[in-house]
Amino acid sequence: MPHTRPTTDIAKGGLFNIIENNTDIATLKTLDIFGGTGAISYELASRGATDQTIVEKDPNMANFIQKTAASLDIHHLKLVRMDVFKFPEHCTDKFDFIFAGPPYALDTIDELPKIVFERQLLNPEGWFVLEHTPRNNYKDFSYYRTERNYGTTIFSVFINREELRKP
Numbered sequence: 001m002p003h004t005r006p007t008t009d010i011a012k013g014g015l016f017n018i019i020e021n022n023t024d025i026a027t028l029k030t031l032d033i034f035g036g037t038g039a040i041s042y043e044l045a046s047r048g049a050t051d052q053t054i055v056e057k058d059p060n061m062a063n064f065i066q067k068t069a070a071s072l073d074i075h076h077l078k079l080v081r082m083d084v085f086k087f088p089e090h091c092t093d094k095f096d097f098i099f100a101g102p103p104y105a106l107d108t109i110d111e112l113p114k115i116v117f118e119r120q121l122l123n124p125e126g127w128f129v130l131e132h133t134p135r136n137n138y139k140d141f142s143y144y145r146t147e148r149n150y151g152t153t154i155f156s157v158f159i160n161r162e163e164l165r166k167p
Helices: 009-022 039-046 059-071 111-118
Strands: 029-033 051-055 078-080 095-100 122-132 144-150 153-159
Touching (some): 009 144, 029 039, 059 078, 111 122
Parallel strands (some): 029 051
Antiparallel strands (some): 122 153, 144 153
């Protein structure tokens, strides 16, 4: 398997409990940026998602995602081989659920919530989930809703809802 930092099973299980209790996964149009191994998208697919896009620029990881999706008989995934920060400039779609699991050392991680909302990548009531470490804090960001802490892994949840918008 290529070198990545996959989301732990405990954290992923917790995340999917939140998603399943608050959304209908089968109806979601999803975007997985920093696709890595593709595990989050495979999990979404196993729970009924059928309109999915993964963005991964690393050719080895992109090939890994393609092969794994095929072996899991998931043929609807749209794989975009592009830098995550260039993708929003070209994207004309809107999504119901966006997941970002960037490398923890990424020094531009704080730009991700801004980009998602400035580029209007989410449909109304859409969710953006950002995986990060405890050293990042997004409670003062617009559209921030909640976070779930799993030790070194934190998921900050932003929802495209006007009353959550901060000036």
